[in-house]
Amino acid sequence: ETGVTQTPRHLVMGMTNKKSLKCEQHLGHNAMYWYKQSAKKPLELMFVYNFKEQTENNSVPSRFSPECPNSSHLFLHLHTLQPEDSALYLCASSQDGTGGTNEKLFFGSGTQLSVL
Amino acid sequence: GEDVEQSLFLSVREGDSSVINCTYTDSSSTYLYWYKQEPGAGLQLLTYIFSNMDMKQDQRLTVLLNKKDKHLSLRIADTQTGDSAIYFCAEMDTGRRALTFGSGTRLQVQP
Numbered sequence: 001e002t003g004v005t006q007t008p009r010h011l012v013m014g015m016t017n018k019k020s021l022k023c024e025q026h027l028g029h030n031a032m033y034w035y036k037q038s039a040k041k042p043l044e045l046m047f048v049y050n051f052k053e054q055t056e057n058n059s060v061p062s063r064f065s066p067e068c069p070n071s072s073h074l075f076l077h078l079h080t081l082q083p084e085d086s087a088l089y090l091c092a093s094s095q096d097g098t099g100g101t102n103e104k105l106f107f108g109s110g111t112q113l114s115v116l
Numbered sequence: 117g118e119d120v121e122q123s124l125f126l127s128v129r130e131g132d133s134s135v136i137n138c139t140y141t142d143s144s145s146t147y148l149y150w151y152k153q154e155p156g157a158g159l160q161l162l163t164y165i166f167s168n169m170d171m172k173q174d175q176r177l178t179v180l181l182n183k184k185d186k187h188l189s190l191r192i193a194d195t196q197t198g199d200s201a202i203y204f205c206a207e208m209d210t211g212r213r214a215l216t217f218g219s220g221t222r223l224q225v226q227p
Contacts, residue, residue, distance in 0.1 A: 004158070033214060042120070043159075043204070043217040056214060090158055103147070103208055105215060107158030 003027040006091050014116050015082065021076040021111045023091030030057060030096050031105035032074040034066060037088040051097070075087065081115045088112050120205055120218035127224045136221045138205030141186060145207040148181065149215065150190045153202045162190075162203075174227040192223075200225045 004025045025032065034046040046057035047069040052065050063085075065077040074091055092105040120140045128134045134180065151159040164174045165179045165188070172179045176190040189197050192199055202220040209216045 006158075035217075042219045044218070045214050049183045091160075092151050103215065104149075104161055104164065105151075105159070107151075107160070109156070 001014050004091060004093055004106050004108035005077065006089075006111050006113055009109065010112045010114075012114045013078070014083060015083075017081075018079040020064070020076070020078065021089055021091075021113075023076075023108055025072055025074075025091075025093040025106070027093055027106060029093040029106070030071050031094045031103075032068060032071070032072065033092040033094070034076055035090040035092060037090055039087075043090070046077075056096040078113075079114075086113055086115045120207055121217055122203075122218040122221045124207055124219065125222050125224070126227060128195050129226050130195060130197055132195055134178045134190075134195045134199070134223055134225075136190045136192075136205075136223065137166050138188040138190075138218055139186055140188065140205070140216075142207055142209060142216070143183075143186065145209075148179075148188050149206040149210050150177075150179065151204040151206060151217075153204065153220070155201075159204060168193045195223075195225050197227055199223060 007022045030051050032049045036044045045058050045067045046060045052068050063080050067075040088110045090110045093110045094103050094105050121136045126155045147164050149164040152162050153159045163174050163177050165181050182190045193212045202222050204220045205218040206215040
């Protein structure tokens with residue numbers, strides 16, 4: 001148990017569906033992240049939030065829409081996805097996300113997403 | 117962007133030492149990390165090293181850093197079957213203020 005919880009663990013959706021991924025951290029951290037893990041690519045950073053403000057959007061298509069209502073919760077809203085978006089989506093948190101200190105990330109177990 | 121490269125696969129026998137290698141490109145990285153991912157799980161921080169250090173030892177784990185060559189390695193002594201997993205090297209991307217990961221090295225431990 002790392003203190004970062006993701007739901008659901010598995011999700012199958014059609015290309016016209018709208019769904020949301022949820023992440024919650026119980027570590028008192030101020031930074032939260034979404035990463036995408038595909039079978040044949042390195043982990044790809046998608047979004048970074050620091051103190052609820054988005055500080056990084058790594059050229060992610062608009063069909064992925066993040067939301068961070070407070071420092072403990074992070075959502076990823078999905079709509080009109082493509083089959084190539086099928087991947088493991090990992091949420092992580094860290095103490096302050098400034099990048100200038102020892103930025104230890106704590107990961108959730110991920111949501112395995114399949115787009116049909 | 118910054119690149120972190122690792123070999124994809126390593127197979128060792130139980131009880132042997134494993135050495136997983138990594139090269140990175142961001143010379144301004146302050147910290148470098150090793151993460152472990154077991155099947156069906158997220159990434160777990162194993163150890164890290166500050167860039168002004170050459171070596172760090174933590175029980176069975178030894179991290180070696182050659183900053184001149186931008187080369188990082190993780191040595192696991194007395195490798196056990198429970199060490200079978202994917203190991204990721206990561207550096208702090210000082211521009212994006214987030215970690216950049218390698219592709220991961222799958223370690224297979226034969227009994």
